[in-house]
Amino acid sequence: MCGISGIYCYQADRSVDFALLKGMTDRIVHRGPDDEGYLLADVTSGKIYSYCGEDSPGELKGHMCLHQREDVAQLGFGFRRLPTLELHESGHQPMYDRELGLAIIFNGEIFNHHELREELQTKGYRFFSHSDTEVIIKAYHAWGEDALKRLNGMWAFAIWNIKARKLFCSRDRYGIKPFYYAIQEGVLYWGSEMKQLLLCPIPKTLNKAMIHRSLKINALMVYDDETYWQSVHCLLPGHKLIVQNGKIEISEYYHLDIENFEKNPISFDDAVQQYRELFLDSLKLQTRSDVEVAASLSGGMDSSAIVCSAKALLDYPMQTFSTYYDDDPALDERKWIARIAQHTGVNTHYIAPTAKNAIDWWDHATYLNDLPLASGFVSQYALMKSTHEQGIRVLLSGQGSDEISGGYRHATYRYYADLLRGLQFSRFYREIPAFMDKSISRSLGNIAKIWLSTFVPESRLYNLEFKAYRFEPFSDDFIDQANAQSSDGILSHIHDIEGSRLTNFLYNMMRNTSIQTLLHFEDRMSMGNSVEGRVPFLDHRLVDFVFSLPSEYKIKPPYRKVIHREAMKSCVPEAVAQRKDKGIFSSPFYSKWMRGELKPFVQEIIHSPQFRNRGIWNVTKIHDKWQGYLAGKDHNAEMLFNVIALEVWARQFM
Numbered sequence: 001m002c003g004i005s006g007i008y009c010y011q012a013d014r015s016v017d018f019a020l021l022k023g024m025t026d027r028i029v030h031r032g033p034d035d036e037g038y039l040l041a042d043v044t045s046g047k048i049y050s051y052c053g054e055d056s057p058g059e060l061k062g063h064m065c066l067h068q069r070e071d072v073a074q075l076g077f078g079f080r081r082l083p084t085l086e087l088h089e090s091g092h093q094p095m096y097d098r099e100l101g102l103a104i105i106f107n108g109e110i111f112n113h114h115e116l117r118e119e120l121q122t123k124g125y126r127f128f129s130h131s132d133t134e135v136i137i138k139a140y141h142a143w144g145e146d147a148l149k150r151l152n153g154m155w156a157f158a159i160w161n162i163k164a165r166k167l168f169c170s171r172d173r174y175g176i177k178p179f180y181y182a183i184q185e186g187v188l189y190w191g192s193e194m195k196q197l198l199l200c201p202i203p204k205t206l207n208k209a210m211i212h213r214s215l216k217i218n219a220l221m222v223y224d225d226e227t228y229w230q231s232v233h234c235l236l237p238g239h240k241l242i243v244q245n246g247k248i249e250i251s252e253y254y255h256l257d258i259e260n261f262e263k264n265p266i267s268f269d270d271a272v273q274q275y276r277e278l279f280l281d282s283l284k285l286q287t288r289s290d291v292e293v294a295a296s297l298s299g300g301m302d303s304s305a306i307v308c309s310a311k312a313l314l315d316y317p318m319q320t321f322s323t324y325y326d327d328d329p330a331l332d333e334r335k336w337i338a339r340i341a342q343h344t345g346v347n348t349h350y351i352a353p354t355a356k357n358a359i360d361w362w363d364h365a366t367y368l369n370d371l372p373l374a375s376g377f378v379s380q381y382a383l384m385k386s387t388h389e390q391g392i393r394v395l396l397s398g399q400g401s402d403e404i405s406g407g408y409r410h411a412t413y414r415y416y417a418d419l420l421r422g423l424q425f426s427r428f429y430r431e432i433p434a435f436m437d438k439s440i441s442r443s444l445g446n447i448a449k450i451w452l453s454t455f456v457p458e459s460r461l462y463n464l465e466f467k468a469y470r471f472e473p474f475s476d477d478f479i480d481q482a483n484a485q486s487s488d489g490i491l492s493h494i495h496d497i498e499g500s501r502l503t504n505f506l507y508n509m510m511r512n513t514s515i516q517t518l519l520h521f522e523d524r525m526s527m528g529n530s531v532e533g534r535v536p537f538l539d540h541r542l543v544d545f546v547f548s549l550p551s552e553y554k555i556k557p558p559y560r561k562v563i564h565r566e567a568m569k570s571c572v573p574e575a576v577a578q579r580k581d582k583g584i585f586s587s588p589f590y591s592k593w594m595r596g597e598l599k600p601f602v603q604e605i606i607h608s609p610q611f612r613n614r615g616i617w618n619v620t621k622i623h624d625k626w627q628g629y630l631a632g633k634d635h636n637a638e639m640l641f642n643v644i645a646l647e648v649w650a651r652q653f654m
Helices: 018-026 111-123 134-152 208-216 269-284 299-311 334-344 355-369 377-389 401-405 409-421 425-435 440-455 458-469 476-486 501-509 514-527 540-545 562-568 601-607 619-631 634-653
Strands: 002-009 035-041 047-050 076-081 095-097 102-108 153-161 167-171 180-184 187-191 239-244 247-253 293-296 320-325 347-351 394-396 532-534
Touching: 002 018, 002 102, 002 153, 018 035, 018 076, 018 377, 035 102, 035 409, 076 102, 076 153, 095 134, 102 134, 111 134, 134 153, 134 167, 167 476, 208 458, 208 634, 269 299, 269 355, 293 299, 299 401, 299 562, 320 334, 320 377, 334 347, 347 540, 355 377, 355 514, 355 634, 377 501, 377 514, 394 634, 401 501, 401 540, 401 562, 409 425, 409 440, 409 501, 440 458, 440 634, 501 514, 501 540, 601 619, 601 634, 619 634
Parallel strands: 293 320, 293 394, 320 347, 394 532
Antiparallel strands: 002 076, 002 187, 035 047, 035 076, 095 102, 102 153, 153 167, 167 239, 180 187, 239 247
């Protein structure tokens, strides 16, 4: 696991600025504090120059020189390493295979590298290391771009083919690992984090449409290939980028197969068995590591299934990490976590973040994230910080399960909408009581959302949320500028596909909304603390399978994620498997902190000259909504937090 950077002067008659490449690589030292390396390629002559860095182990410095300023090259690779596989120096990157004429920088893990290695050995390939990096090089040489279809893992990599003078870059199917790029005057710059590209000689023009969109709907913090900067883009999940003959080509190699959605004729019992087998095989692959593997544990079904199943795969006592809040019982899952710990015998670490922690960590967490923070950041930062302090480098999490199996409350609205659209009225009336609330107002709210989901397409629902659900904190001038930058519609990438409302909702969560943002936070908070996060529910075999199943295999009121519950109920305590009250991964910002310990922090920001002079805020409206919140009106709390988070970001990056 690591961080990468690169510069390719593919049209420009110039050489790589090594000082810039070094600066880009130094900016992500948190992603790989144990080793650094560089590679320069003279495209014309085919010469390759490899270097270690000051943070490289001593044995590398003994036979790999530091950079020599007189070397001239049009291509440069930079690398920072956090070793979790092949701890020996043979795992050093950039890796250059002289025999094959290929060089690579790679961030991620290829979980099926053992199987691929064996297959490649039968084809005559020789290996000098046990690293998955070398497996990618050989696989690319053997199968070309089709090698991507064989990889099971998470990755962002760049391969240089010396003979063909071809740069081949790729990002994994779901965007677990990041890849950002910018193009300016015939030069391609790329890296693992946006902050690296801000060092490059590119326009620093704000993408105001993106800022507007993401503040109003946090799930759109990561959206299509856009970033907060107009000139900086992310390589989309399941895409490849090729540079050859002075041209750049970006294309898709993987997408969710819409044609097969809900078309699998398998019985529910057989589906449960296959789900279990696929999940356990994914977990078996993702517990492969040359360092200790631990897990986050929340007390819900996802993390509990991981912990209960992974423990049997490890030959050492497993450690788990959990957060809770003394000042908010709704965010205290210790009684459920204790059941899992008793059931498995794992060694559980409890962390209780405070409001003071939130203030102390806010600036650094924002810097790591490259984006404004969401309210759950303090939980995630605390958990990753504790994991690092305990010497753990690999952490399993349940990210992705809700998106593929319908774990969100909004998924249930779509399920009931499908019943109405399918004229299954008797079933609707039979099942709707399970979704009603003791509160009449909340029950009426549920019915209203079901009604909207029935008659309003998914794309229009997002537009409705954007325009009407939250107050508008921006100035009129900023809104006009944001709209002008998004001529095709500010939410144009939300898709309406044929099929059920539920599957359409989940498809957008995987492709356009929730999961991309969640994976962004997962990567930055983990790698910011030099921890590698692994997400077994996002094995592509499992994802493709679950999307092929009928909607009713995912939701059966009062339960969501039915297929997951049934598949995992034999390995987790019964009480956990039957839970209906699992909340979201959050923190007490809205309910407690912003009215209490964080009140002076918030007021200092929104009343500061810096805030007023920012030129983007409707200051009067924000002050009015803040006073309403202090008076007990909670419905504006999230937007107020988002305003503060963006202002903190702006003070660092604008």
